[in-house]
Amino acid sequence: MRLIFKFLTLTLLTQGALAAQPQAATQPVRSGILFLDRNENGVRDRGERALTGIPVSNGDTVVMTDRKGRYTLPATAHSSLFPILPAGYEFPGGGIRNARFRYYPDSSADSNVNFGLVRRRQPERFSIAAVGDVQFGDTTEAGYATRTFFSELSARRDMAFSLFLGDLVNDNCTLFPLFSELADILPMPSWTLPGNHDRDMDSIRTVIRYNSDFGADTYAFNFGPVHFVVFNDVFTVGRRSYVGKLTEKQIRFLRNDLACVPRERLVVIAQHIPMAAVKNKDEVLALLDGRRCLMLSGHTHSVFRRRLAENVQELVAGAVCGLLWTGEQDLDLVPRSLQPCGTPRNYFRIDFDKDEYAFRFKGIGLDEDCQADVWIADGNPQDREIEDLASLPAGSVVVNLFAGGPETQVRMRIDEGPWQVLTHTAMAAPTVLRSQLRNRQGYLQSKFARRSPHRNTPSPHIWTGRLPEGTRPGPHRMELEARDTTADGAVKLIDTRVIFAP
Numbered sequence: 001m002r003l004i005f006k007f008l009t010l011t012l013l014t015q016g017a018l019a020a021q022p023q024a025a026t027q028p029v030r031s032g033i034l035f036l037d038r039n040e041n042g043v044r045d046r047g048e049r050a051l052t053g054i055p056v057s058n059g060d061t062v063v064m065t066d067r068k069g070r071y072t073l074p075a076t077a078h079s080s081l082f083p084i085l086p087a088g089y090e091f092p093g094g095g096i097r098n099a100r101f102r103y104y105p106d107s108s109a110d111s112n113v114n115f116g117l118v119r120r121r122q123p124e125r126f127s128i129a130a131v132g133d134v135q136f137g138d139t140t141e142a143g144y145a146t147r148t149f150f151s152e153l154s155a156r157r158d159m160a161f162s163l164f165l166g167d168l169v170n171d172n173c174t175l176f177p178l179f180s181e182l183a184d185i186l187p188m189p190s191w192t193l194p195g196n197h198d199r200d201m202d203s204i205r206t207v208i209r210y211n212s213d214f215g216a217d218t219y220a221f222n223f224g225p226v227h228f229v230v231f232n233d234v235f236t237v238g239r240r241s242y243v244g245k246l247t248e249k250q251i252r253f254l255r256n257d258l259a260c261v262p263r264e265r266l267v268v269i270a271q272h273i274p275m276a277a278v279k280n281k282d283e284v285l286a287l288l289d290g291r292r293c294l295m296l297s298g299h300t301h302s303v304f305r306r307r308l309a310e311n312v313q314e315l316v317a318g319a320v321c322g323l324l325w326t327g328e329q330d331l332d333l334v335p336r337s338l339q340p341c342g343t344p345r346n347y348f349r350i351d352f353d354k355d356e357y358a359f360r361f362k363g364i365g366l367d368e369d370c371q372a373d374v375w376i377a378d379g380n381p382q383d384r385e386i387e388d389l390a391s392l393p394a395g396s397v398v399v400n401l402f403a404g405g406p407e408t409q410v411r412m413r414i415d416e417g418p419w420q421v422l423t424h425t426a427m428a429a430p431t432v433l434r435s436q437l438r439n440r441q442g443y444l445q446s447k448f449a450r451r452s453p454h455r456n457t458p459s460p461h462i463w464t465g466r467l468p469e470g471t472r473p474g475p476h477r478m479e480l481e482a483r484d485t486t487a488d489g490a491v492k493l494i495d496t497r498v499i500f501a502p
Helices: 139-154 173-184 208-214 248-258 281-288 430-440
Strands: 003-006 029-036 055-057 062-064 070-074 079-083 102-104 115-119 125-131 161-164 190-192 219-223 226-230 234-237 241-244 266-270 293-297 303-309 312-317 346-353 356-363 372-376 396-401 408-414 462-466 474-484 492-501
Touching (some): 029 079, 055 070, 062 248, 139 173, 372 430, 372 492
Parallel strands (some): 125 161, 226 266, 266 293
Antiparallel strands (some): 029 070, 055 079, 234 241, 303 312, 346 356, 396 462, 408 474
8 A cells, every 4th residue: 555645845954054052161061073074984084074064962962064074062971963964975885774873972072973864865756664572581582583574674675765764673672793793784774763662771761781782772874865864762660660751851952953954844853652641741742833744663562643733744653573572473484463453564665756755665574565455254263152243144244454544445346247346434443353263272383482462452444244135145346446535635545355245
């Protein structure tokens, strides 16, 4: 399914300056130079020119480099220095890009923090991989991720970069280097942010290990015509509890960052906990002030969409690990790990094209066109043991459109007959209900498999209908059409399959 949302033509980043706040004379500072690293060795060699008018930040203040490429920023503890990459500039090489930032655990000054950048062609049309919750807790689960997700993504050459939306690991920060090795095998560079399971619970400051391994946890960059902002929105309360919240420092950073971004430019904000659940999301929306924005999140191990404001849509991108690497195992001993909304383990491809963006669900190991599953009440003996399914009359149709949202209309027709509008319905996905039944029956192929803790939770993307009256038993051709009905424009998906009517 290709869901497209149209925007006005985008303009280039302006070079207006945003001055740092006045600092006391005793305030330590950090400074350095941005330069064009022509030979990509990370050192400013003779003849490599300074880069002027490029924003640099410590995650709070934003300043512009002067005509000699210099910048100066306050030196604060637990902060990172990073350039906000303009369109057409990147760090040399691949790997995890934010790991090139400079992290400081204390407020000591460093008088020479230089960043070498290279020029790269960045087209107006490009795609990225939005990846939620890889979340492996040991090397066995890392093997699951390697044999499935990382193997699949390593074969793709159609992505400008991958954006990991937190919970890289599962409460085991010693696995960060292994995650980095896996990201390094991908043919595209990566950006990361932390989730609640990426915190070091042995540290009072619970993201200090993440910062040491991956640089900043709040930053921004440009690619082509799009501006990206990344937040760590996991606000720790006490030692282990947390809520979704941005700090005052992060709010200031967003304000200072957006002051350098033309209003016409599409903004993508990425965080772990969905913005819909962030306690001070209204402050974020107020700073956006009508800007067009796509928000990308993880955390819930499910896929859903919400419109937070007229021009702001959030896509919660599901999870590579599904429901925490649980459930029946395939022939390669990888758990099926069906997500609570009935979606397979997945990531999303986000396509950007000048003044529009589109996203497409990608089930790991599944065909690109697999965008929905269909259940038909046909008297299956197993389904008769599931109350929610057994109560549906024969010929009932349940469609789980994985990337469907509250503004999506779904229709079907059988054998080129009339189109029938399906009803958006609050019910659990049939695949999840079947998994619950297998759990009750104690059915797992291996003693090493773990039960999926599925509950009878309504999926946000279920549509229901009935086969037409008089549909004869036997095989038929079904067509599904999905269309978003928003003011941003509409696009339809045609999904064709053969079904068997009872």
